[in-house]
Amino acid sequence: MSALEDIMTAKEAAERWGLAPITVRQACTGYKKAPPRFINTEARKSAGTWLVTRAGMERLYGPEPKH
Template sequence: MNCLEEVMTAAEAAEKWGKAPITVQQACSGYAKAKPKFLPTEARKAGRIWLVTRAGMERLYGPEPGK
């Protein structure tokens, strides 16, 4: 598999896993009542965009639906 397919934007990941984009973004950054859910090796911010790994998404939300 191409290594670029292992990293995606939070919006892309949300679409692939059938989640709301804000759900994935909050899992990246955390919010007032919760810490971030992704490990430091699974998500990072690039400018204004969160990037997440396929491994991180699978750890939190299970396998990608339809795969």
């Protein structure tokens, strides 16, 4: 698996894990009642788009479901 396959947009990650996109975005940014859930090495914002790692998604939401 290439390194690029381990990085995805928050929207793509949400689709692959069967989550709502807002769930992954809030894990990146935090919200009023909770801090961000991803650590610095698992998510970052690039030109207005949140990028997340497979490792971060697996840590928070478990292995990617097989569809």
